[in-house]
Amino acid sequence: MKIYLGLDGGGTKTDAAAVDSQGSVLARFTGGPSNPHAGTFNEATAELDRVVRGLLSSLPEKDIQPGGICLGMSGIDTSEERSLISMAVRSTLAEWPGELPVAVASEAQISLMAALGQEFGVQIISGTGSICYAFAPDGSHWRTGGWGHYLGDEGSGYSIGLRTLKAVMRSYDGVQPPTEITGIILEEYGFSRITELKSYIYKPERGKADIAAFAKVCLKAASGGDECAIRIVTEEAAALADTAAALLERLPAELRGRAVLTGSIFAHSPLFARTLRGKLLDRYPSLEFVDGTLAPPPSVGAALLARKWFGGPDA
Missing domain, CATH: 3.30.420.40 (ATPase, nucleotide binding domain)
Known part of the structure; x- marks a missing residue:
C-alpha cells in the first residue's frame, strides 16, 4: 500500500x-x-x-x-x-x-493545506505568538507580524497575557477599577494575595509560555462580562486585524477572497474572532473567513x- x-x-x-x-x-x-x-x-x-x-x-x-x-x-x-x-x-x-x-x-503551507485542501491562501494566526501569512500558487509569499514577543506579537496569547498581568497590578494599586481577573488568578494559581504574582512571574524559569498562559484568564473574565478583560481582548483583536490588513494590502486581488483563522486564541475566544472579523470586514467587505481551528x-x-x-x- x-x-x-x-x-x-x-x-x-x-x-x-x-x-x-x-x-x-x-x-x-x-x-x-x-x-x-x-x-x-x-x-x-x-x-x-x-x-x-x-x-x-x-x-x-x-x-x-x-x-x-x-x-x-x-x-x-x-x-x-x-x-x-x-x-x-x-x-x-x-x-x-x-x-x-x-x-x-512552511508551517503556513501545511496549515493551509489542512484547512483549504491547497497550500496557498491567507492565514491569520493567534496562538502564543501571532503572524499573518499569504502564499500564491506560483510560490510567491508574504508575511506581516511574527516579530516575537519583544518586537511584536500583537493579538497573541503572550500580548494578551502580559496586558492581563499589568492590568491586575494596576487594579491593585487603584489606578484602574477592580476587575474579575484578580479573583480568577487567585483561584487558579492558589495565591492568597495578588501581590504573590510578583514572585511567581519573576522566577528565572518563567518564560514566554508562562506569560501567555494568563491569556486564558483574560478570555474567561471577558466571557463573564468583565470590562477590563473585554477591553484587552477587543484591542488586541483590533491590533491583529491591522497586521492582517497590512498583509492584504500587498496581495494580488485573487488572494484577498478569504482568510483562514487559526490558533488557540481564535479557538477559545468568540469575542476575539468576532472583533477581528468585524474590523477586517470594515475594510474588505467581501472577505470570507474559514475557521481553521476546526x-x-x-x-x-x-x-x-x-x-x-x-x-x-x-x-
Whole structure:
C-alpha cells in the first residue's frame, strides 16, 4: 500500500501523520521538539528519526511503501538546513528501495493545506505568538507580524497575557477599577494575595509560555462580562486585524477572497474572532473567513501535501 507522510515539527512537540493514496488518515504519532534552534541540530534529527519510526510502527498494515514525505518545520529557514533535514529523513527511510521524495514546507503551507485542501491562501494566526501569512500558487509569499514577543506579537496569547498581568497590578494599586481577573488568578494559581504574582512571574524559569498562559484568564473574565478583560481582548483583536490588513494590502486581488483563522486564541475566544472579523470586514467587505481551528491538524496537512506533490495526477 502506498502511503504519504507528514510532520509538523516545532519547539515543543513534533506531530506526524500518514495518509493513504485516497487521502484518508491511517495513523498519527507525537514526539518531542524537533526545532533545531530549540536545542541542537543532532537532537532535532534524532527526534525526527524517532517520530518517523514511531509513526510507521503504528500503522495498521505493515505491507506499505512510503511515496513521499513533507516536513513542516519551524526554525528551518536556510537551504542548507532544509538539505540537512531532508538527508536525515531519507536516512531514516533508507530501507525502502529508491530515493524517497522529501519536501520541506512552511508551517503556513501545511496549515493551509489542512484547512483549504491547497497550500496557498491567507492565514491569520493567534496562538502564543501571532503572524499573518499569504502564499500564491506560483510560490510567491508574504508575511506581516511574527516579530516575537519583544518586537511584536500583537493579538497573541503572550500580548494578551502580559496586558492581563499589568492590568491586575494596576487594579491593585487603584489606578484602574477592580476587575474579575484578580479573583480568577487567585483561584487558579492558589495565591492568597495578588501581590504573590510578583514572585511567581519573576522566577528565572518563567518564560514566554508562562506569560501567555494568563491569556486564558483574560478570555474567561471577558466571557463573564468583565470590562477590563473585554477591553484587552477587543484591542488586541483590533491590533491583529491591522497586521492582517497590512498583509492584504500587498496581495494580488485573487488572494484577498478569504482568510483562514487559526490558533488557540481564535479557538477559545468568540469575542476575539468576532472583533477581528468585524474590523477586517470594515475594510474588505467581501472577505470570507474559514475557521481553521476546526480543520485537521497541520501534520495531516503535511501528509496531504506530500500526497499532492508526489502522488501523481490522481492525488
